[in-house]
Amino acid sequence: MSTLTIAIVVVFVIGYACIALESVTKVNKAAVALLMFVACWALYMVDPASYLPGTAAAEILSKVNSIIEAHLGSTSTTLFFLMGAMTIVEIVDQNGGFNFVRKALHTESKRALLWKISFMAFFLSAILDNMTTTIVMIMVLRKLVADHNDRLIYASLVVIAANAGGAFSPIGDVTTIMLWNKSLITSAGVIKEIFIPSVIAIVVPAIILQFSLHGKLAAAGGPAVNSESNAFTDRQRKVIFFLGVGGLIFVPIFRYLTNLPPFVGILLVLALLWVTTELFYRHLRGKEEKGSMNKRVSNVLSKIDMSTILFFLGILMAVSCLEEVGVLGAVGKWLNQVSGGNHYIVTGTIGVISSIVDNVPLVAGCMGMYPLAATGDFAVDGIFWQLLAYCAGVGGSMLIIGSAAGVVAMGLEKISFGWYMKHISWIAFLGYIAGIFSYFLLRTFIF
Helix, strand or coil, rough: HHHHHHHHHHHHHHHHHHCCCHHHCCCHHHHHHHHHHHHHHHHHHHCHHHHCCCCHHHHHHHHHHHHHHHHHHHHHHHHHHHHHHHHHHHHHCCCCCCCHHHCCCCEHHHHHHHHHHHHHHHHHHHHHCCCHHHHHHHHHHHHHCCCCHHHHHHHHHHHHHHHHHHHCCCCCCCCHHHHHHHHCCHHHHHHHHHHHHHHHHHHHHHHHHHHHCCEEEECCCCCCCCCCHHHHCHHHHHHHHHEEEEEEEHHHHHHHHHHHCHHHHHHHHHHHHHHHHHHHCCCCHHHHHHHHHHHHHHHHHHHCCCCHHHHHHHHHHHHHHHHHHHHHHHHHHHHHHHHCEEEEEEEEHHHCCCCCCCCCHHHHHHHHHCCCCCCCCCCCCCCHHHHHHHHHHHHHHHCCCCCCCHHHHHHHHHHHHHHHHHHHHHHHHHHHHHHHHHHHHHHHHCC
């Protein structure tokens, strides 16, 4: 590893440490992520030719620009998806769309709510993605749980459940979509063999975390439907809910039918929801119309948490630099050597690493390192690929910034890195290991 590469890794580690210690440094994680992104790529530009062997000197700058633009394009699809999903959920929430969902989940028992929320997030994540599911569930939690300390526990379990639910579905997580698109796993195969480990990965943490909740729920502050939401009828609020949440469910179908990136489908749903609410508002008159202006999409867009978006931009672009200098690929090869080719050790470690860095380049690196085989562990639905789908998805729950779901929850509920690591990380790890062990038993004695 060259001195320049080491310098890039050091910058990333220092930046990551500052993000992890945000509660100590009092510096917003988005600012650190952006600085880390720029610093890594600036160091890369000190000697880009060393990372582009065979490229003519006159073409170096053009090649680097193309590389950065390609990574930015890939990152932007995630950012637009996030912005679209956050806006859709906020529109549904602001216009009272979640009110009847709150009634359906209503319970006075804190522990009963924990189990309801967990399994709803688990199965919803298999249809949507873990990021969108987390946004939806946290919005519902805000309607149900007044105590912020309790809500931190619920939100943390939502992250674990959303990541576990996405792991057994071919469309539930970016990494499973990648493996599915490359025909390394099949829908039937991953659902049949990863479903039980994924369930265990959420049941174990839920059993432990339920002991942190005692007594009955206090009603969340505010009326069930605020005065502005009262401008809409119950029927209109249900239309907004089903169009918003149903639209999110339709996004994977839209992607399948058109082969367009998921963010295009999310923008389609946003546009339809925008038009629908505008038509509803058009019929309002007088004071009701003036009061409802704050809930229109044009105003909701101005309230989107841009710091979360910029954090995503910074962290994903910094990780892309590590990918370009070959660090991720080198780590993968090293793991294969020291493990003696043991797939459980390799994929299990990759899962732990995915809680530190983005799991997408990790999985992409593994797909490049290990070619598809006709038979054996590297064949379609082989042990390695299915373990990779599970570990890369569920492993991200071990740190709050280890997954898109965690980052979203961190921004929406102000969960600090230190709090999550102290109270949740070890619990998520136990569920993660229990799921891997259950997969081993299933492959050994059943499948």
